Each structure stands twice: as C-alpha cells, then as structure tokens.
Amino acid sequence: MIPEFPDLGLLHFLNDPSVRSALWIGTMAAMLNGVIGVFAILRSQAFAGHALGDISSAGGAAAVFTGISALWGFLGMAWLAALVLSALGLKRAGERDLVTGVVLGGGLGISALFLYLDATGSSYSGAAVSIMFGSLFGIPGSMVLPVILSAMAGLLLVLLCYHPLLLVAADPDLARVMGVPAAFLETLYLLLLGLAAAISALTVGAILATALLLGPAGAAIHLARHPAQAFLYAAGIAFFCVVAGIYLAYESFYWFDGMAWPVSFFVVVLVLLSYLLAAAGSRIGIRQGRQTPAGATR
Amino acid sequence: MSSLISSSVGEEQNMLLLLEVAGLQVQIAGRSVLEDLDFRLDRGQFCALIGENGAGKTTLLRAILGLQPVRQGSIRIQGKPASELRGQIGYVPQKIAFDPNLPLRTRDLVELGLKGNRFGFRGFFGNTRSAVAAALAAVDGEGFADQRIGRLSGGQQQRAVIAHALVRRPPLLLLDEPLANLDFRSTNTLVQMLGRLVREEKITVLVTAHDMNPLLPFLDRLIYLAHGRAAVGDVDTVVQDGVLSHLYGYPVTVLRHQGRILVLPEDPRQGMETACPAHREAEHGEPGP
Ligand SMILES: Nc1ncnc2c1ncn2[C@@H]1O[C@H](COP(=O)(O)OP(=O)(O)O)[C@@H](O)[C@H]1O
Numbered sequence: 001m002i003p004e005f006p007d008l009g010l011l012h013f014l015n016d017p018s019v020r021s022a023l024w025i026g027t028m029a030a031m032l033n034g035v036i037g038v039f040a041i042l043r044s045q046a047f048a049g050h051a052l053g054d055i056s057s058a059g060g061a062a063a064v065f066t067g068i069s070a071l072w073g074f075l076g077m078a079w080l081a082a083l084v085l086s087a088l089g090l091k092r093a094g095e096r097d098l099v100t101g102v103v104l105g106g107g108l109g110i111s112a113l114f115l116y117l118d119a120t121g122s123s124y125s126g127a128a129v130s131i132m133f134g135s136l137f138g139i140p141g142s143m144v145l146p147v148i149l150s151a152m153a154g155l156l157l158v159l160l161c162y163h164p165l166l167l168v169a170a171d172p173d174l175a176r177v178m179g180v181p182a183a184f185l186e187t188l189y190l191l192l193l194g195l196a197a198a199i200s201a202l203t204v205g206a207i208l209a210t211a212l213l214l215g216p217a218g219a220a221i222h223l224a225r226h227p228a229q230a231f232l233y234a235a236g237i238a239f240f241c242v243v244a245g246i247y248l249a250y251e252s253f254y255w256f257d258g259m260a261w262p263v264s265f266f267v268v269v270l271v272l273l274s275y276l277l278a279a280a281g282s283r284i285g286i287r288q289g290r291q292t293p294a295g296a297t298r
Numbered sequence: 299m300s301s302l303i304s305s306s307v308g309e310e311q312n313m314l315l316l317l318e319v320a321g322l323q324v325q326i327a328g329r330s331v332l333e334d335l336d337f338r339l340d341r342g343q344f345c346a347l348i349g350e351n352g353a354g355k356t357t358l359l360r361a362i363l364g365l366q367p368v369r370q371g372s373i374r375i376q377g378k379p380a381s382e383l384r385g386q387i388g389y390v391p392q393k394i395a396f397d398p399n400l401p402l403r404t405r406d407l408v409e410l411g412l413k414g415n416r417f418g419f420r421g422f423f424g425n426t427r428s429a430v431a432a433a434l435a436a437v438d439g440e441g442f443a444d445q446r447i448g449r450l451s452g453g454q455q456q457r458a459v460i461a462h463a464l465v466r467r468p469p470l471l472l473l474d475e476p477l478a479n480l481d482f483r484s485t486n487t488l489v490q491m492l493g494r495l496v497r498e499e500k501i502t503v504l505v506t507a508h509d510m511n512p513l514l515p516f517l518d519r520l521i522y523l524a525h526g527r528a529a530v531g532d533v534d535t536v537v538q539d540g541v542l543s544h545l546y547g548y549p550v551t552v553l554r555h556q557g558r559i560l561v562l563p564e565d566p567r568q569g570m571e572t573a574c575p576a577h578r579e580a581e582h583g584e585p586g587p
C-alpha cells in the first residue's frame with residue numbers, strides 16, 4: 001500500500017497495483033455519482049441521497065462482522081433503505097424528508113450495533129474509520145471488476161431511461177400524462193441512487209459518500225445550460241476530484257515524512273472547491289447578463 | 299342534460315366526432331363528484347368547461363387523461379377508449395412552477411414532449427428540431443426558447459408547457475384553469491393564441507375556467523358543470539335562466555351586459571359563487587412585450 005520507490009514519480013504512481021485499483025473504483029464511483037447526483041438534485045432528493053450513503057454504513061459494518069466484501073454490505077443496506085423509501089411512496093417533499101430522516105435514524109442505529117460488534121469481537125480494529133471515511137488504497141483488487149460491472153450497468157440503465165427520468169424530474173404530472181410509469185421509475189431511480197451511494201461509500205466512506213454524490217452534480221448544475229451538459233460536467237468534475245485526490249494522497253506520503261493523508265480528505269476538499277468555484281462562476285455569469293437573474297420572474 | 303346535445307349530432311357529423319363522454323360517473327373518497335355526464339366534442343372546437351371551485355373540472359380532465367379511475371361510463375376519443383390514447387392528449391396543468399435552478403431550457407422541455415416517454419435508445423435518435431421549432435412558434439415562444447424554464451414568468455412557463463403539449467400534435471388539448479393567474483393583457487393574448495391553434499391546427503381545445511367571459515368571443519361550445527351534472531351546447535343555449543336553474547337546483551338569473559355574462563343566484567342566501575367578470579389582480583405579470 002505504501003510506495004517503496006518514491007523516485008519514479010508518475011510512472012511509479014500508475015504502476016502501483018493499489019493505485020490502479022483505486023483509480024478504477026474511483027472513476028466508476030465518479031461517473032455514476034456525477035450522473036445520479038444530477039437527478040437527485042433535479043428531483044429535490046439530495047437528502048435521500050445523503051441518507052442512503054449514511055445508511056449504507058450499517059451494511060459496511062455488517063460486512064466486516066460477517067466477513068463478506070464491503071461493496072455488497074454497502075449495497076445491500078442502501079438497497080434495503082431505498083426499497084423502504086420507495087414502498088412508502090411519498091409525494092410531498094416535506095413528508096419525504098421527514099420519513100427519510102426517520103429511516104436514516106434507524107439505519108444509523110443498526111450501524112452503531114455492528115460497529116460495536118466489530119470493535120469488540122473482531123481483530124480488525126480500523127473497521128469503523130474505514131467504513132465511515134473510506135480506505136480507497138486498501139480495497140482488494142478483486143473488487144475492481146464487480147464495481148466496474150455494476151457501475152456500468154447503472155449507467156446503462158440511466159441511458160435507457162434518460163428521457164423519462166428527466167421528464168419525471170422536471171414535472172411528474174407531465175410525465176404521468178404522457179403515460180410514463182412514474183412509480184416504476186421512482187423505484188428504479190432509488191435503487192440507482194442506492195448503487196451510487198454504495199460505490200461512493202466504498203470510495204470515500206459512508207459518511208463522505210454524499211460529497212461525491214451531490215458536490216460535483218451541484219457544481220455542474222450551476223454551470224450547465226442544458227441537461228446533457230449537466231450530466232457531462234458532473235461526471236467530469238467528479239472524475240477530476242477523485243483522480244486528483246488519489247494522486248495528492250499518494251504524493252502526500254512524501255510531504256509528511258511517510259504519513260500519507262487519506263484519499264477521502266483530498267477528494268472531498270476538491271469537491272468542495274469545485275462547488276464553490278462553480279457557484280461563484282455562475283453568480284458572475286448572472287451579473288454579466290449571460291443568464292436571466294432568478295429574481296426577475298417571481 | 300344530455301338531451302341538449304344528443305339531438306344535435308347527426309350521422310354525418312360522426313366524422314368530426316372527437317371526444318365522446320357517456321354516462322360518466324366518478325367518485326372520490328366515496329363521494330360522488332361527477333354523476334352521469336354525457337357530452338360530445340367535435341374536431342377543431344374551442345370548448346370551455348365552466349364551474350365553480352370544486353365542481354369537478356379538474357376531475358373530469360384527469361378522467362379524460364386516464365389518470366382518474368372512473369366508476370361507470372365511457373370516455374372515447376376518436377372512437378377509441380381514452381385509455382388507449384394515453385400519452386397522446388395534450389395537458390397543461392393548473393399548477394406550473396418549475397425550479398429556477400433546473401438546467402432545462404424551454405426547448406428542452408418542449409423536446410421532452412416528444413421524447414419524454416421513449417425508453418431505450420430511440421430517444422437519442424431522430425431529428426426533433428423542426429417539430430420543436432414549430433411548437434415554439436405556435437406559442438410565440440422563440441424569444442425565450444434558450445432560457446431556463448424555471449426563470450421565466452408564470453405566463454411564459456405556461457406557454458412553454460403548451461408548446462410541450464403541442465409538439466406531439468395532440469388531437470385534443472386540455473388546459474386546467476389557464477387564466478387563473480394571468481393579468482388582463484396576458485389573458486387576452488393566451489385566449490387569442492388558443493383560438494388561433496383551434497383554427498389553424500384543427501385541434502380541439504378544452505379550457506376549464508370559473509369565469510367564462512374572457513373566453514366568450516372564441517367559444518364553440520360550453521360545458522357548464524354543477525352538482526356533478528353538466529349542461530352542454532353553445533353559449534346561448536346553455537347560459538339561460540332555465541337551463542342553469544335546473545342544473546343548480548335553485549333559481550338563478552343570467553345577466554348580459556355589453557357581451558359579458560354574469561350568473562347570479564336569485565336568492566343571494568344560496569351563497570353561490572358567481573361567474574364574476576371582475577378583473578382579478580394578476581399574481582404574475584409578464585415582463586416585456
Ligand atoms: N384527492 C382528493 N381527495 C378527496 N377529495 C377530492 C380529491 N380531489 C378532488 N376532490 C374533491 O372532488 C371535487 C372536485 O374537485 P376538482 O375536480 O378539483 O374541482 P375543480 O377543479 O372544479 O375546482 C371537490 O369537491 C374536491 O373536494
């Protein structure tokens with residue numbers, strides 16, 4: 001995990017197997033979360049996205065306890081929560097946030113239990129930190145293929161349902177009138193949100209998963225002028241943050257005398273910076289009259 | 299009230315028949331909202347659905363769209379059950395309020411009127427540019443085609459949704475209270491635009507309203523809804539003391555003044571809301587010309 005030949009620079013960075021796994025998993029997490037995050041914001045379901053990430057920690061903790069791989073733990077719990085939210089089928093935003101909060105509380109309770117069991121019963125003491133805050137360089141190479149396949153499947157599903165998902169996000173009433181199966185799409189979307197949250201949790205940790213899901217997407221929505229642009233920008237920004245974050249974490253080993261700082265920290269800082277830059281940029285754009293000011297109408 | 303129309307439709311007119319509602323009954327939460335509704339609309343007619351708040355106007359539109367379960371009766375469009383035409387009817391809901399931050403231009407929303415129900419990769423192919431341009435032109439929306447939908451004025455958002463509905467060339471366009479939040483000038487612009495659509499595109503437009511007056515110059519047909527029943531016909535046939543008194547179940551008086559119509563309960567204690575012609579204060583005006 002820790003580089004042994006510091007002098008070879010970038011080439012050595014790319015040759016390190018744990019870096020390569022991290023880059024693959026990070027790239028997949030970035031693309032899926034960028035795209036799904038845009039939908040989450042369009043649908044005003046940022047909170048649900050955040051909650052699924054947090055709740056997945058229970059699955060991660062259970063995975064450590066039972067010895068299965070972390071991805072399936074995160075995913076299983078995120079999907080369970082997604083199905084609960086979808087079964088409740090809540091329409092009004094206020095009610096949805098309330099119930100999401102209640103489900104989140106329950107999920108974190110389960111998480112607390114398994115983290116306790118992990119801490120008391122297992123020999124692996126770093127479980128809590130790595131579940132909550134990620135350990136991208138510590139993911140076994142065997143996880144790379146499942147992550148690539150499931151992220152690609154998720155992106156393919158988004159492509160297949162792109163226009164209906166967009167219309168439901170813009171206005172569910174108009175979608176229903178056009179015969180779009182809104183309830184089916186709602187469930188599908190929540191499962192995709194769960195998948196994105198789980199892969200994000202694997203990458204930057206369950207607590208920080210929300211940063212990768214919402215940050216790049218929020219930045220992209222500030223900058224984009226139409227939907228396709230929003231999705232491309234979000235995936236691009238997320239990709240940049242993850243790859244640059246991995247590189248900086250790797251390099252930080254030399255800055256701090258062999259005490260590399262966590263990848264998640266760098267990724268999340270870069271996400272925050274991109275969001276702030278994009279928000280400032282869109283403000284300036286509005287002031288220069290490139291877009292209609294929001295206050296002109298209502 | 300079906301007697302008002304059933305006699306007027308001859309065999310030769312069936313070619314023109316667009317919408318046929320027969321014996322329609324709708325219950326919501328165990329309460330009867332529409333009871334035994336019968337009427338027909340022809341192709342290329344401008345129709346108003348008039349009734350007080352809670353009369354069941356939205357419920358009827360939702361039933362025509364297949365969104366409202368029907369207890370009894372049938373709704374046929376172009377001879378087919380309405381359920382088969384789901385997705386082909388144009389609808390402009392009453393509440394239109396897009397998020398200002400939605401990265402969706404007016405032209406994107408209009409394009410979704412064609413692609414919004416396309417699954418698979420079909421949505422990514424096929425040129426919709428000319429259809430979108432035509433729909434935007436029909437609502438005079440070229441000026442805000444590239445602006446974010448949520449940052450338009452209320453009236454412009456409404457026109458954007460009309461273009462979204464028009465782009466798939468529906469035989470029938472339903473608008474729910476489109477005049478409710480418009481000022482006097484925007485009301486006239488919109489009603490004239492709808493009149494032009496009826497004439498030029500030969501589509502049938504059905505507009506709900508609680509005040510029929512702004513629509514009067516254009517109306518081919520009026521459906522007056524009260525107590526779950528309807529009187530149907532042209533304006534002069536329906537808006538009469540006798541017909542409306544029968545519908546309401548108590549005496550009402552129809553006053554006509556300078557081409558405007560006022561429906562009043564004879565006994566003010568009936569507390570019926572009148573079809574008041576007063577200009578309501580506009581909630582959102584339209585900036586610019
Ligand atoms: N979801 C609902 N639950 C209970 N009652 C409803 C519901 N929707 C409509 N109604 C009732 O149905 C009647 C007709 O409503 P609506 O069609 O919205 O009237 P309008 O559009 O003419 O104002 C009203 O009395 C209303 O209270």
Ligand SMILES: [Mg+2]
Nearest residue numbers: 355356392474
């Ligand atoms: Mg209504």
